Amino acid sequence: MARIGTILGEPGERLLLMGNEAIARGVLEADAAVASTYPGTPSSEILMVLSEVAPKVGLYAEYSTNEKVAFEVALAASWNGLRSVVTMKHVGLNVAADSFMSAAYQGTKGGMVVVTADDPSMWSSQNEQDNRMYAMFANVPVLDPMDPQEALEMTKYAFQLSEEVGSLVMLRPTTRVSHTRADVKIGDLPENKKNAVRLWGHFEKNPEKYVVLPSRARRMHPEVLERIEKAREILENAPFNWEEGSGEIGIIVSGISYVYLKEALHKLGIEDKVSILKIGTPFPLPLKKVESFLRKFEGGKVLVIEELEPIVENQIKVLVYDKGINVEIHGKDYIPRIYEMTTRRIIEALEKYLGMKHDVDFAAIDEHFKKVSEKLPPRPPTLCPACPHRNTFYAIKRNAKGKGIYTGDIGCYSLGALKPLETMDTIVSMGASIGLGTGMAHAQKDKRVYAIIGDSTFFHTGLSALANAVYNKAPMTVVVLDNRITAMTGHQPDPSTGLTATMEPTKFIDIAEIAKAMGADYVAVVDSYDIPELLKVLEEADKHQVAVVVSRQPCSLLRTRIQRKKGESWPLYQVDPDKCTGCKVCINAHGCPAISFDKEKNVAVIDEVMCWGCSGCAQVCPFDAIYEKLPDGGRKYDVLDEENKRRWQQWNSML
Amino acid sequence: MEFNVVISGVGGQGILTAEHLLAQTALRKGYKVRAGEIHGLAQRFGSVVAFVRFGETVYGGSVPDGMGDLILGFEPVETMRYINFVKDGGVAIVNTKKIPPVQVSMGLYEYPSWDEIKFWLSERNIKLIGIPAEDLALKAGSALAVNTVMVGAAIKLGLLPFEPEDIKDTIKEIFPAKLHDLNFKAFDLGYEAEPEIA
Numbered sequence: 138m139a140r141i142g143t144i145l146g147e148p149g150e151r152l153l154l155m156g157n158e159a160i161a162r163g164v165l166e167a168d169a170a171v172a173s174t175y176p177g178t179p180s181s182e183i184l185m186v187l188s189e190v191a192p193k194v195g196l197y198a199e200y201s202t203n204e205k206v207a208f209e210v211a212l213a214a215s216w217n218g219l220r221s222v223v224t225m226k227h228v229g230l231n232v233a234a235d236s237f238m239s240a241a242y243q244g245t246k247g248g249m250v251v252v253t254a255d256d257p258s259m260w261s262s263q264n265e266q267d268n269r270m271y272a273m274f275a276n277v278p279v280l281d282p283m284d285p286q287e288a289l290e291m292t293k294y295a296f297q298l299s300e301e302v303g304s305l306v307m308l309r310p311t312t313r314v315s316h317t318r319a320d321v322k323i324g325d326l327p328e329n330k331k332n333a334v335r336l337w338g339h340f341e342k343n344p345e346k347y348v349v350l351p352s353r354a355r356r357m358h359p360e361v362l363e364r365i366e367k368a369r370e371i372l373e374n375a376p377f378n379w380e381e382g383s384g385e386i387g388i389i390v391s392g393i394s395y396v397y398l399k400e401a402l403h404k405l406g407i408e409d410k411v412s413i414l415k416i417g418t419p420f421p422l423p424l425k426k427v428e429s430f431l432r433k434f435e436g437g438k439v440l441v442i443e444e445l446e447p448i449v450e451n452q453i454k455v456l457v458y459d460k461g462i463n464v465e466i467h468g469k470d471y472i473p474r475i476y477e478m479t480t481r482r483i484i485e486a487l488e489k490y491l492g493m494k495h496d497v498d499f500a501a502i503d504e505h506f507k508k509v510s511e512k513l514p515p516r517p518p519t520l521c522p523a524c525p526h527r528n529t530f531y532a533i534k535r536n537a538k539g540k541g542i543y544t545g546d547i548g549c550y551s552l553g554a555l556k557p558l559e560t561m562d563t564i565v566s567m568g569a570s571i572g573l574g575t576g577m578a579h580a581q582k583d584k585r586v587y588a589i590i591g592d593s594t595f596f597h598t599g600l601s602a603l604a605n606a607v608y609n610k611a612p613m614t615v616v617v618l619d620n621r622i623t624a625m626t627g628h629q630p631d632p633s634t635g636l637t638a639t640m641e642p643t644k645f646i647d648i649a650e651i652a653k654a655m656g657a658d659y660v661a662v663v664d665s666y667d668i669p670e671l672l673k674v675l676e677e678a679d680k681h682q683v684a685v686v687v688s689r690q691p692c693s694l695l696r697t698r699i700q701r702k703k704g705e706s707w708p709l710y711q712v713d714p715d716k717c718t719g720c721k722v723c724i725n726a727h728g729c730p731a732i733s734f735d736k737e738k739n740v741a742v743i744d745e746v747m748c749w750g751c752s753g754c755a756q757v758c759p760f761d762a763i764y765e766k767l768p769d770g771g772r773k774y775d776v777l778d779e780e781n782k783r784r785w786q787q788w789n790s791m792l
Numbered sequence: 793m794e795f796n797v798v799i800s801g802v803g804g805q806g807i808l809t810a811e812h813l814l815a816q817t818a819l820r821k822g823y824k825v826r827a828g829e830i831h832g833l834a835q836r837f838g839s840v841v842a843f844v845r846f847g848e849t850v851y852g853g854s855v856p857d858g859m860g861d862l863i864l865g866f867e868p869v870e871t872m873r874y875i876n877f878v879k880d881g882g883v884a885i886v887n888t889k890k891i892p893p894v895q896v897s898m899g900l901y902e903y904p905s906w907d908e909i910k911f912w913l914s915e916r917n918i919k920l921i922g923i924p925a926e927d928l929a930l931k932a933g934s935a936l937a938v939n940t941v942m943v944g945a946a947i948k949l950g951l952l953p954f955e956p957e958d959i960k961d962t963i964k965e966i967f968p969a970k971l972h973d974l975n976f977k978a979f980d981l982g983y984e985a986e987p988e989i990a
């Protein structure tokens with residue numbers, strides 16, 4: 138029996154796999170040669186798993202600097218005749234869209250699958266765009282898996298379809314498919330993968346296809362439409378679209394909603410009263426299948442159930458009109474258009490649609506829950522203990538003395554927008570901190586602008602924005618929170634790490650050197666654990682036009698993980714209750730989760746297990762009441778001594 | 793027959809491992825399984841909820857409102873935050889160790905009292921079993937074993953179709969060898985635990 142998290146099981150074996158792991162397994166079973174990504178929840182695990190096994194199966198896996206680059210890497214592999222996959226979160230496709238839309242015209246050679254994972258309910262995202270729309274927009278087929286098993290099957294099928302049609306194919310899992318673990322029966326691995334054979338392609342020059350000049354694009358557009366009709370024919374027989382049941386209630390359901398529908402029908406006890414058309418290919422829709430289903434309900438009505446946008450529903454409404462089918466189509470008039478689908482939502486919709494009642498009293502549960510929730514203290518995620526970002530935010534805010542505009546960005550450090558740090562006035566999309574900062578600097582002049590961006594985000598879309606800021610002379614301080622890793626999405630390496638996806642050493646690209654080369658007026662690198670130094674550098678930066686401050690210290694979660702493995706320890710800080718005045722500066726201005734407040738004794742308390750040894754709280758304490766507890770039981774109050782600085786330097790070079 | 797378990801707590805408490813223990817056991821016993829966790833943004837130190845569902849047939853990865861047989865609450869407030877998933881007359885096994893959120897330290901919120909929590913649960917006829925899981929985990933050898941203690945207490949309840957040996961087999965399967973004894977001990981301590989608050 139295989140261990141959890143392993144995708145290299147034996148054929149036919151049932152493994153407990155997350156949807157994303159099942160997709161990764163599908164990529165290997167399809168003998169893909171290249172996999173690229175820019176990470177993003179809920180898609181990240183696909184490449185995390187693939188990069189881990191890559192050397193064992195001869196796969197080339199890469200963390201690209203953004204989704205557009207990742208897409209292009211995979212596209213080139215396809216044009217070399219290899220099978221390739223690129224994965225990203227839904228909004229990643231916005232970044233890759235420019236190439237995606239053109240490549241939809243140009244087509245593929247080796248099968249190429251674009252996995253974009255949607256995030257209904259926005260568990261970890263800035264919007265809940267439905268990327269099936271992108272598939273329609275680009276005229277690219279899209280497969281919509283209902284569970285991890287189907288995700289595996291669809292992944293393999295998508296490569297085949299891509300090759301049969303010569304088009305990109307999109308696979309669009311949602312958070313609940315990507316992140317649900319299920320018993321998945323796996324198939325066989327191709328010989329190449331079993332023997333770790335690295336596949337190499339061959340680029341046959343073909344400017345008519347690969348050089349998309351306007352005249353050629355005009356010729357290609359009709360081909361795009363032909364491809365989608367060819368795909369539609371093939372998908373009429375795809376194993377992901379089927380009819381079941383023979384009851385008089387007609388329901389068409391797409392993707393994961395099928396699973397919830399089945400549960401709802403079971404709970405309502407009406408499984409035998411319905412006929413279902415299950416759709417796994419929302420675009421292009423298998424119109425013949427749909428029509429023959431609809432014909433059975435002529436004179437009556439059919440309900441279309443899908444998460445988010447009415448993609449399937451609207452295509453069906455067009456079909457009904459075009460073919461003159463006499464059936465009423467319902468959908469978003471009963472099924473919510475926003476947030477994640479649930480069994481409950483379908484139960485409630487069916488109760489209304491069919492005029493019946495379920496035996497769980499949801500209203501009573503809601504009422505009780507509302508009353509209880511109002512009394513519960515919230516627990517939003519916080520920056521980790523010893524997170525280097527915390528010190529940088531503290532210093533930025535302190536230095537600006539209420540006279541700063543903080544344009545923010547996306548990463549763990551987005552939490553700097555919340556209490557108690559509250560040092561982020563805007564978040565829009567990745568890399569937007571510098572662009573918005575430039576705009577702010579040219580739109581108002583009463584406040585200094587601080588653009589706050591992480592290292593991975595800087596390489597993603599900050600580079601060109603920084604060039605723009607220097608070029609257009611925007612007075613601002615760009616603060617790069619360089620924790621040398623893409624922390625938020627699970628610690629993927631980036632150009633500031635010095636390691637590739639498969640953990641091979643590579644060049645460490647120094648963001649400070651980039652800023653210098655771009656002509657920034659002031660550039661400094663500072664250790665995030667040294668608050669006085671941060672304050673000094675930020676004050677100096679204010680005197681310059683475009684200043685770039687790189688605040689560097691590895692992610693504390695990663696650092697402590699590595700240290701634990703090596704059997705190393707870190708210093709422990711404790712509060713001296715005789716010196717603590719209960720002023721709460723450590724909690725209200727800094728806010729490490731390892732510190733809580735003892736109301737009875739009126740002192741701050743540091744949890745020994747949670748203190749990860751940064752000394753930030755000791756540095757911000759106005760009464761020097763926090764000390765390092767030495768192994769011999771002694772107390773060290775001078776936390777900024779040479780020994781500590783040396784230790785931080787050592788941590789800095791640990792990656 | 794289907795079994796619906798809700799697991800909740802604070803990010804970093806090992807919710808995922810408890811989920812794995814139950815899900816992998818169910819898989820080996822031949823059930824169909826769905827499991828998964830829900831959390832927003834960086835899950836670190838925020839509120840987390842996970843589900844394990846198994847049976848002859850299973851559906852989606854999330855337990856619908858009011859249909860959970862039992863909740864393993866790794867922290868009192870985090871138990872109440874997901875009580876909507878538990879059915880009337882269900883069971884709440886709660887680690888009695890309170891972890892006050894920063895908002896409480898800042899003085900913005902009060903941490904609810906045990907009397908309040910007991911009252912809320914009684915309103916929906918949910919049985920409370922409060923055990924000192926963290927103390928027991930420390931007794932077993934590591935605070936990180938809270939999850940195995942909680943699973944031990946859940947098996948003792950007899951609501952899930954597993955014997956202690958089933959879970960121990962899974963421990964052997966998914967933990968590195970050096971952690972086996974610690975987790976066996978944590979499991980036993982959870983299994984034998986007397987409720988401290990009920």
Ligand SMILES: Cc1ncc(C[n+]2csc(CCOP(=O)(O)OP(=O)(O)O)c2C)c(N)n1
Pocket residue numbers: 175176177178226228229232547548549550567590591592593594595618620622623624625626
């Ligand atoms: C277009 C896009 N791609 C990916 C993501 C997912 N994502 C959010 S933050 C982030 C990277 C954060 O890394 P970094 O800037 O280094 O900050 P850290 O989390 O390490 O503090 C990623 C990949 C996203 N939100 N948008």
